Amino acid sequence: MIAQAKRPVIMAGHGVILSNAYAELKAFAEKASVPVITTLLGLSALSDTHPLHIGMPGMHGPVHTNHAIGAADLIIGVGMRFDDRVTGDVSKFAPYAKLIHIDIDAAEMHKVKVATVPIVADARVALAALTATLEAGDHRDWLGEIRSWEQASDERGKQLQRSDELPDPISILGTIHKVTDGEAIVVSDVGQHQMWTARFYQWTRENSHITSGGLGTMGFALPAAMGVKMGVPDAPVWAVAGDGGIQMNIQELATLRQEGIAVKVAIMNNGYLGMVRQWQQFFHSRNYSETPMTGPDHVKLADAYGLKGIRVKRREEVEPAIREAMATEGSVIVEFIIEPEANVYPMVAPGKAITEMIEETAQEKANDDK
Amino acid sequence: MTNNAVTSVRAHHTNAPQGTAKTHTLIISVVDRPGAVDRVVGVLRRRRSMLKSFALAPDTQPEVFRVTVQVQDAEVVIDHLVAQIRKIIDVQEVINVTAAQAVQLEIVLIQIATSTVQSADLIAAGQQAGATVVDTTPVAMTFEATGSPEEIDQVVAAFQSYPIHDIVRSGCVAMARLSSV
Missing domain, CATH: 3.30.70.1150 (ACT-like. Chain A, domain 2)
Structure with missing residues (x-):
């Protein structure tokens, strides 16, 4: 089946990371020459810089990744479960694809998508066995086609900012990667910043992305980052949160101070529960109900907990602030004042097929500016 | 939970061919720890299984209960049900027997x-x-x-x-x- 497929994709999930199958995934993908999609929890299972890596699927996945799934004739799902944020409308998800589903949980087989070949196994063992029996494949044309879609959609350019002066999520995340040489472990909370982090941080270190996934728990980032730092004391650990989610476990700043744990906290402050606000903008005519929030003064708050706080209001201050945070011993809170109505694009509306994405168009932008 | 229960959309039923429901008998061995049988019942309840009968008694092994349950549903739905019950730690074994085999x-x-x-x-x-x-x-x-x-x-x-x-x-x-x- 893999040898016969013309447009195969691998969808790698958290199972690959949990079974420590980084090398096996890479070897399998390279031998079969199959593009690799990593799910939200599968991010960093294969480096973003790997030539076969083509992004994250689903609700906030890039255009070319979702179109690749839409056009695929074979999906090899490894350690993933076809979550509703990945599939959108299931009946329109990967309509042309057969499915080889590898998962350790037998209950996942045929649950969302009926598998052509269900394999209940540990990801590492299964991938190694497949690689051993597989003949080398060549799907460069298919990969080239996906890459041409990627260039045509020019993803990064679409995350439009109305203001050139405010810090923007892409440069914040890119700078964290740059300053830490990609060695940081980044823990995200839940919301818009989580999707920006998933999409625009470059995942080059194995198992460097921690997020709450399907549990969707706001307030996760700060305590989880604390645990990560204690587990991996040598790595720089960044907690990325929104101004809404950080409030939900803000008391843990005291624990950071008390136990002397060094976690760098990036707060993307847009003055809203941003993801909910985005839905209200798209689906409820900008009726912003209960989403605007003033929040506290995060720098003074850091001070109150005995930690260093930095506020960043201008884009050119992003890098100096992150460098200062890294140079400072102990925990640091860096608050980035970002554009209040920045959106995560593209977006698949709930109940739609993942190939029907909402992208910010010039028209929409013009309407916004009115 | 009865045969007459009004059921709307149930888990995995989108994959189940219509009109293929039949009675399956599951033999479940579950360790007698507080709450263990509750968990088995919880899975049956949450998945809105069409229970026909449910019998519980001590097994020949000490500290083990044997639950025999008859469920009416399509094969694919029963396979998921069995997979989910097997995930309960206190469950040692689940066997799906048909009348011909048992x-x-x-x-x-x-x-x-x-x-x-x-x-x-x-x-x-x-x-x-x-x-x-x-x-x-x-x-x-x-x-x-x-x-x-x-x-x-x-x-x-x-x-x-x-x-x-x-x-x-x-x-x-x-x-x-x-x-x-």
């Missing part, structure tokens, strides 16, 4: 009010249906019968012309047939 028996107790019937007629009718008398009082007689669920249905039917006071069925228990050693 011996399946059920007990029924039928109590007849005797004030208006001749005892001799009643006993004769009971014998013909394969039921034996296990208890008598001045006003009632209780019969017992053991058989497959279908046989039990027939026994119950045989008593319909008498003044039935109460009927209780044990629920089916099953044992896989050992066909080769």
Whole structure:
């Protein structure tokens, strides 16, 4: 089946990371020459810089990744479960694809998508066995086609900012990667910043992305980052949160101070529960109900907990602030004042097929500016 | 939970071919720890399984209960159900046996009010249906019968012309047939 497929994709999930199958995934993908999609929890299972890596699927996945799934004739799902944020409308998800589903949980087989070949196994063992029996494949044309879609959609350019002066999520995340040489472990909370982090941080270190996934728990980032730092004391650990989610476990700043744990906290402050606000903008005519929030003064708050706080209001201050945070011993809170109505694009509306994405168009932008 | 329960969309039913539901018998071995059987029942309940019968008793192994449950559903839905029950830590084993692979028996107790019937007629009718008398009082007689669920249905039917006071069925228990050693 893999040898016969013309447009195969691998969808790698958290199972690959949990079974420590980084090398096996890479070897399998390279031998079969199959593009690799990593799910939200599968991010960093294969480096973003790997030539076969083509992004994250689903609700906030890039255009070319979702179109690749839409056009695929074979999906090899490894350690993933076809979550509703990945599939959108299931009946329109990967309509042309057969499915080889590898998962350790037998209950996942045929649950969302009926598998052509269900394999209940540990990801590492299964991938190694497949690689051993597989003949080398060549799907460069298919990969080239996906890459041409990627260039045509020019993803990064679409995350439009109305203001050139405010810090923007892409440069914040890119700078964290740059300053830490990609060695940081980044823990995200839940919301818009989580999707920006998933999409625009470059995942080059194995198992460097921690997020709450399907549990969707706001307030996760700060305590989880604390645990990560204690587990991996040598790595720089960044907690990325929104101004809404950080409030939900803000008391843990005291624990950071008390136990002397060094976690760098990036707060993307847009003055809203941003993801909910985005839905209200798209689906409820900008009726912003209960989403605007003033929040506290995060720098003074850091001070109150005995930690260093930095506020960043201008884009050119992003890098100096992150460098200062890294140079400072102990925990640091860096608050980035970002554009209040920045959106995560593209977006698949709930109940739609993942190939029907909402992208910010010039028209929409013009309407916004009115 | 009964056969008459109104069910809307149920888990995994989108994959189930229409009209393929049949009765499956599951034999579940579960360690007797507080809450363990609750978890099994919880899975059945949350997945809105169409329960036909449920029997629970100690297993031959110490500290283990054996649950025999009959569920009516399509094969694919039952496969998911089995996979989910197997995920409960206290569950040692789940076997899905069909009637052909297993011996399946059920007990029924039928109590007849005797004030208006001749005892001799009643006993004769009971014998013909394969039921034996296990208890008598001045006003009632209780019969017992053991058989497959279908046989039990027939026994119950045989008593319909008498003044039935109460009927209780044990629920089916099953044992896989050992066909080769």
